[in-house]
Amino acid sequence: MKKTVALVGMMGAGKTAVGKALAARLGVPFLDSDGEIEKAAAMSIAEIFERYGEPFFRRRETEVIARLLEDERAILSTGGGAFLSEANRALISERGVSVWLKADLDLLWNRVKHKSTRPLLRSDDPRATLAAFVEAREPLYAQAAIVVEAEPRLSVEAMAEKVIGALRAHGGILVEEEET
Ligand SMILES: Nc1ncnc2c1ncn2[C@@H]1O[C@H](COP(=O)(O)OP(=O)(O)O)[C@@H](O)[C@H]1O
């Protein structure tokens, strides 16, 4: 069985960066739902939120994830909110295998605090906003098939290795099995 591996988890967990490295290591296409949405709209995620609002973005996100999961096996880095929707979780679990890149608040904050690309963190106290997201979302991310802990000292490459190890332990999905 070969399935697309969908990386899920909070903003800053490394889904995009680790996903790219993982795809290169495994020789499969790299897909990023935010990247696809930005390409189709010819606009950044922040601009999409500003102009059309979050519900519009979430509809595009579901459409894009459904389409990307129809392609050949790949690494799919989702946006941090994607796995919160029951419909998205069902799609991902049916056609792929979900991997939660689990990171603690300090690590996430260190990774996102200097960036202005995440519209949901544009608040008076973005660290507290991030903390509230972590609290609310973790029970949903915990529904992922596989959990991989992000550690501050692990490079992007080392994290990709760790994910490969977890996929192997999970039954070789994507990593070793041949097409049947
Ligand atoms: N293991 C890592 N080591 C160092 N920097 C990382 C690591 N993973 C991600 N980063 C950096 O942290 C930031 C957020 O990573 P990103 O992949 O965009 O996260 P996500 O897609 O989950 O929001 C980026 O600047 C990225 O280069």
Ligand SMILES: O=C(O)C1=C[C@@H](OP(=O)(O)O)[C@@H](O)[C@H](O)C1
């Ligand atoms: O957590 C979220 O709701 C979001 C995360 C972002 O993706 P990353 O997790 O790749 O930063 C992006 O989809 C959008 O800003 C919303």
Ligand SMILES: [Mg+2]
């Ligand atoms: Mg990303």
